[in-house]
Amino acid sequence: MSTSKDNVPFVVRSKIWIADHDEQIVFGLGRYRILEAVHRLGSLQAAAQELKMSYRAVWCRLKTTEERLHRDLLVRSNTGSTLTPFALQLLKQFRRLQAVIEAESDAMFKELMADSIVPDQEDADR
Numbered sequence: 702m703s704t705s706k707d708n709v710p711f712v713v714r715s716k717i718w719i720a721d722h723d724e725q726i727v728f729g730l731g732r733y734r735i736l737e738a739v740h741r742l743g744s745l746q747a748a749a750q751e752l753k754m755s756y757r758a759v760w761c762r763l764k765t766t767e768e769r770l771h772r773d774l775l776v777r778s779n780t781g782s783t784l785t786p787f788a789l790q791l792l793k794q795f796r797r798l799q800a801v802i803e804a805e806s807d808a809m810f811k812e813l814m815a816d817s818i819v820p821d822q823e824d825a826d827r
Contacts, residue, residue, distance in 0.1 A: 711818060713810035717802055727769045733795055735759055736788055744781040
């Protein structure tokens with residue numbers, strides 16, 4: 702029995718990140734989530750608490766990314782932290798990149814693999 706590609710019981714998933722030439726992480730979903738939380742909450746401490754991370758872990762990841770990009774991500778003050786225009790653009794572009802990659806991956810999976818991994822109806826009835 703032939704199964705429609707839209708009714709495939711499986712999906713493909715991928716994870717992307719940006720790395721430097723030494724394969725060190727520059728930016729990925731974890732750092733995206735940190736920046737997004739800082740943007741919403743206005744502080745590194747609040748973001749760390751929400752993400753169930755230590756303040757030091759959050760700070761170190763962002764500091765490392767700033768060093769590798771040679772760009773500031775945060776404006777720090779006594780009242781909290783805000784994202785720089787560069788960081789806001791980075792969030793927007795990463796979100797778009799992730800969406801494009803997911804859409805392309807889904808399309809390629811359906812084209813190249815979906816039909817070949819759907820069980821035959823006889824096998825499914827057993």
